[in-house]
Amino acid sequence: MTSKKVIELFYDVVSPYSWLGFEVMCRYRKVWNIELKLRPAYLAGIMQGAGNKPPGLVPNKFMYMTKDLHRLSEYFDVPLQPPSDPFEAMFQKGTLAAMRFVVAVQEREVGGDEQVEKVSRELWRRIWSEDKDITQPASLSEAAMKAGLSDSEIKEVLKLCTTKDIKDKLRSTTEDALNYGAFGFPMLVCHINGKPEMFFGSDRFELMAHCIGEKWIGPKPDKQAAKL
Amino acid sequence: MTSKKVIELFYDVVSPYSWLGFEVMCRYRKVWNIELKLRPAYLAGIMQGAGNKPPGLVPNKFMYMTKDLHRLSEYFDVPLQPPSDPFEAMFQKGTLAAMRFVVAVQEREVGGDEQVEKVSRELWRRIWSEDKDITQPASLSEAAMKAGLSDSEIKEVLKLCTTKDIKDKLRSTTEDALNYGAFGFPMLVCHINGKPEMFFGSDRFELMAHCIGEKWIGPKPDKQAAKL
Numbered sequence: 001m002t003s004k005k006v007i008e009l010f011y012d013v014v015s016p017y018s019w020l021g022f023e024v025m026c027r028y029r030k031v032w033n034i035e036l037k038l039r040p041a042y043l044a045g046i047m048q049g050a051g052n053k054p055p056g057l058v059p060n061k062f063m064y065m066t067k068d069l070h071r072l073s074e075y076f077d078v079p080l081q082p083p084s085d086p087f088e089a090m091f092q093k094g095t096l097a098a099m100r101f102v103v104a105v106q107e108r109e110v111g112g113d114e115q116v117e118k119v120s121r122e123l124w125r126r127i128w129s130e131d132k133d134i135t136q137p138a139s140l141s142e143a144a145m146k147a148g149l150s151d152s153e154i155k156e157v158l159k160l161c162t163t164k165d166i167k168d169k170l171r172s173t174t175e176d177a178l179n180y181g182a183f184g185f186p187m188l189v190c191h192i193n194g195k196p197e198m199f200f201g202s203d204r205f206e207l208m209a210h211c212i213g214e215k216w217i218g219p220k221p222d223k224q225a226a227k228l
Numbered sequence: 229m230t231s232k233k234v235i236e237l238f239y240d241v242v243s244p245y246s247w248l249g250f251e252v253m254c255r256y257r258k259v260w261n262i263e264l265k266l267r268p269a270y271l272a273g274i275m276q277g278a279g280n281k282p283p284g285l286v287p288n289k290f291m292y293m294t295k296d297l298h299r300l301s302e303y304f305d306v307p308l309q310p311p312s313d314p315f316e317a318m319f320q321k322g323t324l325a326a327m328r329f330v331v332a333v334q335e336r337e338v339g340g341d342e343q344v345e346k347v348s349r350e351l352w353r354r355i356w357s358e359d360k361d362i363t364q365p366a367s368l369s370e371a372a373m374k375a376g377l378s379d380s381e382i383k384e385v386l387k388l389c390t391t392k393d394i395k396d397k398l399r400s401t402t403e404d405a406l407n408y409g410a411f412g413f414p415m416l417v418c419h420i421n422g423k424p425e426m427f428f429g430s431d432r433f434e435l436m437a438h439c440i441g442e443k444w445i446g447p448k449p450d451k452q453a454a455k456l
Binding site: 050051052053058059060061063064067068071072075178181182183184198200201203204206207210211218 | 278279280281286287288289291292295296299300303406409410411412426428429431432434435438439446
């Protein structure tokens with residue numbers, strides 16, 4: 001038995017490309033010999049820390065990204081649908097409360113990351129598929145309920161996510177990403193022979209597979225494997 | 229016999245990601261049922277026209293791109309090697325003369341685009357592999373000589389590339405790219421059922437193949453095909 005390669009996935013539910021990367025990695029952790037570490041972080045902190053600007057501020061780039069996401073959504077089989085007001089959803093409302101909530105879910109989950117995975121997915125579904133709020137406690141609770149958390153668990157998480165401990169944890173994960181050299185999300189960090197190798201975005205999977213000695217068979221490995 | 233799908237490739241030799249895209253497309257035009265149209269254009273004009281900024285101005289992004297290009301160079305089998313002073317080479321010296329030269333080569337070539345392909349490649353090799361100048365007439369001549377042009381052809385091209393006609397042609401190709409919605413290079417425009425579909429960068433080939441009904445077998449289809 002060879003030891004599993006550790007891959008850290010830094011993400012924020014504000015980012016649609018992170019959703020694509022998240023789903024691909026959640027699929028491939030059942031296919032590749034890897035240990036996936038979900039690292040919920042805060043993209044606005046990355047942009048500020050790295051001095052980067054959101055790509056959507058250039059009009060031609062914004063139009064292209066809308067088209068690109070539409071095509072990728074179908075190809076990756078992820079039900080992406082931009083919110084009616086993407087700028088309000090992404091920049092005015094933001095995801096600070098949502099990402100603290102995800103960190104709190106992770107903090108209290110033991111023996112795996114099923115809850116973190118499911119809650120993250122439900123939050124993406126709200127903002128990037130159903131055009132719903134993810135800033136209010138009621139919105140976060142609804143996502144957690146759909147993810148299978150009990151009422152008492154949700155209450156605990158809501159209490160936890162306003163604590164200094166959770167705020168600090170989100171900040172330190174975001175700092176970890178910056179220290180690796182992040183300037184946006186998703187950011188994947190593969191630990192290969194004790195060395196971190198960074199891959200930014202949701203379009204380096206083929207190259208990443210090559211670097212970790214695995215095989216890329218497209219964004220839907222389950223369906224693809226069935227076809228082979 | 230089905231008619232070939234037309235794919236336009238907008239590029240500038242200032243851009244290393246364009247080199248990767250260019251080599252991949254030159255390989256795949258022998259594999260896919262496509263007609264590749266090389267569209268040498270001027271990236272600085274695109275950036276200004278689209279209000280975009282070069283990604284390398286964000287320090288973390290610059291460091292990542294250096295690493296990314298190094299890995300892609302090996303994986304794509306394209307001998308990329310950053311110039312010793314990338315900012316001087318890309319922004320201070322620039323590629324206006326070089327791209328006018330390429331357009332002039334294209335203008336006088338008949339019955340194909342072998343010369344345009346080879347001259348473009350030799351210019352990329354100079355700036356993005358051998359750290360050599362591509363602004364002086366002697367530098368352009370040397371590249372053209374390596375690409376197989378005769379002395380008299382080179383003389384003609386050098387004379388041609390200072391004419392209003394060629395300057396206008398480079399400008400109008402750049403405007404074509406902007407009108408398609410370009411904000412950087414490489415930009416690929418696939419004509420599918422009479423509709424243009426844009427793909428930016430050198431990381432959408434798998435998706436593009438899916439959209440045009442072809443199969444992506446990695447960046448080295450010749451070597452890959454031999455292995456199958």
